[in-house]
Amino acid sequence: MQNYQYVLGIETSCDETAVAIYSASEGLKSHTLLSQIIHRAYGGVVPELASRDHIRNIMPLLTQSLSVAKLDLDQICGVGYCSGPGLKGALLVGATFGRSLGWALNIPTLGIHHMEAHLLAVRLEASYPEFPFLALLVSGGHTLLVSVQGFGSYQILGESLDDAVGEAFDKVAKLLGLGYPGGSALEKLASSGRPDRFKFPNPMHTKSGFDFSFSGLKTHTADLIRSLKHLDLQARADIACGFQSTCINSLITKTRLALAHTQCKHLVVAGGVASNRFLRAQFQTLPNVTVYFPRPNFCTDNAAMIAYLGYLRLSKGQRDTDLNIRVQVRWPLKELSFPN
Ligand code: KG4
Numbered sequence: 001m002q003n004y005q006y007v008l009g010i011e012t013s014c015d016e017t018a019v020a021i022y023s024a025s026e027g028l029k030s031h032t033l034l035s036q037i038i039h040r041a042y043g044g045v046v047p048e049l050a051s052r053d054h055i056r057n058i059m060p061l062l063t064q065s066l067s068v069a070k071l072d073l074d075q076i077c078g079v080g081y082c083s084g085p086g087l088k089g090a091l092l093v094g095a096t097f098g099r100s101l102g103w104a105l106n107i108p109t110l111g112i113h114h115m116e117a118h119l120l121a122v123r124l125e126a127s128y129p130e131f132p133f134l135a136l137l138v139s140g141g142h143t144l145l146v147s148v149q150g151f152g153s154y155q156i157l158g159e160s161l162d163d164a165v166g167e168a169f170d171k172v173a174k175l176l177g178l179g180y181p182g183g184s185a186l187e188k189l190a191s192s193g194r195p196d197r198f199k200f201p202n203p204m205h206t207k208s209g210f211d212f213s214f215s216g217l218k219t220h221t222a223d224l225i226r227s228l229k230h231l232d233l234q235a236r237a238d239i240a241c242g243f244q245s246t247c248i249n250s251l252i253t254k255t256r257l258a259l260a261h262t263q264c265k266h267l268v269v270a271g272g273v274a275s276n277r278f279l280r281a282q283f284q285t286l287p288n289v290t291v292y293f294p295r296p297n298f299c300t301d302n303a304a305m306i307a308y309l310g311y312l313r314l315s316k317g318q319r320d321t322d323l324n325i326r327v328q329v330r331w332p333l334k335e336l337s338f339p340n
């Protein structure tokens, strides 16, 4: 096992540009991030604008990360860059930058799986479970229940059959006039609402198995919003609250079933939606299981998780072996493995 003292992590899979440095002996040295506000005017991520903004942001973030870590560029011993899943052009910016840096510094590089990084981000915290454990990954692109046997050993037990839960939050937030991305704004609005003023259908409630579905709930909420003559602030808050509770109940229901099925006593909840305080509080009430979350800003997209996983895999001898720059827009988690 080689000693990778300082590993650089680069995240550009969607609309967050992030750079971080993880150290074998000192832990996380720096993590920097720029959120692209440019997309707000369009109500969603515009892929071409995202790529251009990553190009603008990435070099200043590298400089900032080195400065926070008090390191020189030539002290970096390896580079992990997010190579999928995500937006192709956006991924290519980080991948090209990471590979070029590796070439220039004559150090190894490796493409990192975004969802595996979310899954293992909890290991940057003081408290995290040993393997095996169950993981619920809830982000803007994925809703996954994963049985985690070890590094790189992932069995998908359930997933969303349509919209990811974060996507549903963003769409409902937009309908409520909360802008994009609206997950955290919806949470804020929901805090002054009542969960039971409006009725919401419980997705997949009567279905066996561990899959999720959020598009029916989203359509129901859209119809409800359109049907109301007076959409005052209280009505908007009550809708946000009812919608949020219903989503989280659905996540909890299927997670409980999966916990019973796997007999796991440890649960990790990660991904952008796991930064939701109401969700965190609800999951903490689950009996007979210890629940772990990454800190909220390591639930949403960040490069700390990429640098950490880059460090783990590079230390095991994995690295890019040719000069091709590859990214994967779709990349099932189950395709991963981990070198012994
Ligand atoms: O993991 P992430 O940062 O990016 C992806 O990999 O997709 O997740 C982003 C998603 C967005 O849909 C965003 O609205 C949602 O996470 N999100 C939230 C909250 N903060 C972010 N959803 C609900 N409540 C929040 N507080």
Ligand code: ZN
Pocket (backbone or CB within 6 Å): 114, 118, 139, 140, 271, 272, 300, 301
């Ligand atoms: Zn993410």
